[in-house]
Amino acid sequence: QAVLTQPSSLSASPGASASLTCTLRSGINVVTYRIYWYQQKPGSPPQYLLSYKSDSDKEQGSGVPSRFSGSKDASANAGILLISGLQSEDEADYYCMMWYSSAWVFGGGTKLTVL
Amino acid sequence: EVQLLESGGGLVQPGGSLRLSCAASGFTFSNYALSWVRQAPGKGLEWVSTISYTGATTFYADSVKGRFTISRDTSQSTLYLEMSSLRADDTAVYYCAKGGLVYITTSSLDHWGQGTLVTVSS
Numbered sequence: 336q337a338v339l340t341q342p343s344s345l346s347a348s349p350g351a352s353a354s355l356t357c358t359l360r361s362g363i364n365v366v367t368y369r370i371y372w373y374q375q376k377p378g379s380p381p382q383y384l385l386s387y388k389s390d391s392d393k394e395q396g397s398g399v400p401s402r403f404s405g406s407k408d409a410s411a412n413a414g415i416l417l418i419s420g421l422q423s424e425d426e427a428d429y430y431c432m433m434w435y436s437s438a439w440v441f442g443g444g445t446k447l448t449v450l
Numbered sequence: 451e452v453q454l455l456e457s458g459g460g461l462v463q464p465g466g467s468l469r470l471s472c473a474a475s476g477f478t479f480s481n482y483a484l485s486w487v488r489q490a491p492g493k494g495l496e497w498v499s500t501i502s503y504t505g506a507t508t509f510y511a512d513s514v515k516g517r518f519t520i521s522r523d524t525s526q527s528t529l530y531l532e533m534s535s536l537r538a539d540d541t542a543v544y545y546c547a548k549g550g551l552v553y554i555t556t557s558s559l560d561h562w563g564q565g566t567l568v569t570v571s572s
Contacts, residue, residue: 380545
């Protein structure tokens, strides 16, 4: 079982909100870890969006709009990237990441379609 | 402005070797950890290796351990990745990325280069 699991795709309408999940493998407690989020558009490198450990310990990437925010769902053992007021330019692949067992680990990515 | 410029990619035969470089500018090179992350065609991101700001500590993915070596040259503000015993599944775009916090190895990868393509094929 992968350390980080993301749904492969998600669709949402312009102006709506999208909640992208990143589920940690059973036995790895999301409360303990900082989750990082990246956006990647075709033909471009990933761009750092934000990181979230708790409401008092979080970081917004430089220039990243506030409509991108992070949170956790402890009951689901998952990190969440919430994108509000979806725009067409938000259509991209989104990856979560964490430092685990002396390694950076990425989720498989979620392809977000805005239509 | 932070800039990371990878070079050294190309076509190499299975079993061959290659050295990637990442020229950095726009920040105090000696203060930040650096990493290599790769992406196979049409696939997701895979972390390869990280080196601490001093260069004293290195980390490797299991898939490349013993075959790849990460290093840095502060005088040249350049990050390197020496790759040997290359296999077809090493084919990918290789990105270098900068750590987000001064001196902290495990902070965000906050800036990425444009990447260099490595193709392993006979």
